[in-house]
Amino acid sequence: MSAAPPAPSSSAGTASSVPADRDGATTAAPFGARLAAAMDDHGPLCAGIDPHATLLASWGLADTAAGVREFSLRVVEALAGHVAAFKPQAAFYERHGSAGLAALEETLAAARAAGTLTIVDAKRGDIGSTMAAYADAFLRDGSPLAGDALTVSPYLGFGSLDPAVDLAAATGRGLFVLCLTSNPQGREVQHARTSAAPGHGAEPAPATTVAPTVAAAVAAHAAARNAGVTPMGSVGLVVGATIGDAAAATGTDLAAVNGPLLAPGVGAQGAGEKELATTFGDARHRVLASSSRGILRAGPAPEALRTAARRAAETATRALRG
Numbered sequence: 001m002s003a004a005p006p007a008p009s010s011s012a013g014t015a016s017s018v019p020a021d022r023d024g025a026t027t028a029a030p031f032g033a034r035l036a037a038a039m040d041d042h043g044p045l046c047a048g049i050d051p052h053a054t055l056l057a058s059w060g061l062a063d064t065a066a067g068v069r070e071f072s073l074r075v076v077e078a079l080a081g082h083v084a085a086f087k088p089q090a091a092f093y094e095r096h097g098s099a100g101l102a103a104l105e106e107t108l109a110a111a112r113a114a115g116t117l118t119i120v121d122a123k124r125g126d127i128g129s130t131m132a133a134y135a136d137a138f139l140r141d142g143s144p145l146a147g148d149a150l151t152v153s154p155y156l157g158f159g160s161l162d163p164a165v166d167l168a169a170a171t172g173r174g175l176f177v178l179c180l181t182s183n184p185q186g187r188e189v190q191h192a193r194t195s196a197a198p199g200h201g202a203e204p205a206p207a208t209t210v211a212p213t214v215a216a217a218v219a220a221h222a223a224a225r226n227a228g229v230t231p232m233g234s235v236g237l238v239v240g241a242t243i244g245d246a247a248a249a250t251g252t253d254l255a256a257v258n259g260p261l262l263a264p265g266v267g268a269q270g271a272g273e274k275e276l277a278t279t280f281g282d283a284r285h286r287v288l289a290s291s292s293r294g295i296l297r298a299g300p301a302p303e304a305l306r307t308a309a310r311r312a313a314e315t316a317t318r319a320l321r322g
């Protein structure tokens with residue numbers, strides 16, 4: 001396994017990490033501020049690192065941990081400094097066992113060394129005591145699997161994520177909580193109504209009140225965590241670029257979240273400029289569009305990867321920053 005890095009990446013932007021404190025723990029500027037700076041510097045695009053077996057083959061690499069490692073390091077080398085963040089998808093590393101996890105660690109270390117933020121897309125979620133262990137793995141200073149942010153699942157109850165929310169805040173890292181995912185199957189859960197009263201209380205709704213949807217409740221919890229933070233908080237949401245009018249349909253107030261919105265679905269899943277421009281309304285300035293296969297299929301030539309990323313970033317900028 002690669003050597004454990006001490007602290008989150010500093011983006012090439014203005015908000016950056018600061019030196020170790022007296023206890024040897026390293027403190028960093030909050031993730032929300034670091035991501036805002038990176039988006040200002042490089043545009044609102046995240047490049048996904050998804051070493052699919054088919055992509056490995058088309059890049060002339062073996063479907064092994066060594067192939068995954070080589071693929072990932074080439075992506076980091078080609079695109080570091082050209083995108084706001086990388087999002088390695090943990091599943092493609094986990095399928096190769098411990099050697100695959102070592103490749104993920106090396107990928108995170110390489111991105112950190114290059115000064116580009118990382119979002120580990122592992123979608124973790126469990127009861128609080130186990131969530132604390134996931135938080136320790138992905139959000140603790142010195143953990144080799146720690147990036148700058150982690151995707152998490154709120155479907156065991158938002159409060160079950162507290163250990164991750166707390167450790168992320170303490171270490172200057174961020175979270176992206178699943179809210180309205182890019183796949184059509186997500187609706188059956190995310191558009192359903194909760195048993196809680198509107199807002200983020202846990203009390204049962206009075207019989208006369210329409211309870212919020214699951215998506216709206218998740219967004220309200222995130223908004224409560226981000227309240228008053230500038231330029232934005234560090235508890236973000238995953239909101240697919242493919243969801244159409246689902247935010248309005250579910251009563252999900254994305255503009256009130258005051259945190260970053262990670263928007264997968266750009267490129268291979270069909271979302272483009274029009275979808276990005278129409279889906280996020282007043283929240284669009286906080287959207288980080290994410291594309292994996294749409295960029296990676298252009299490889300392996302570094303210049304071709306950069307061209308694909310630049311085009312995707314220009315599209316996202318026109319849609320979200322216009």
Ligand SMILES: O=c1ccn([C@@H]2O[C@H](COP(=O)(O)O)[C@@H](O)[C@H]2O)c(=O)[nH]1
Pocket residue numbers: 048050089121180181182183238239240264265266267268269290291292293294
């Ligand atoms: O709602 C979601 C949440 C996560 N993802 C992940 O993003 C990438 C998308 O890859 P593409 O190749 O750009 O389609 C992948 O890692 C998913 O697991 C998502 O698509 N939707």
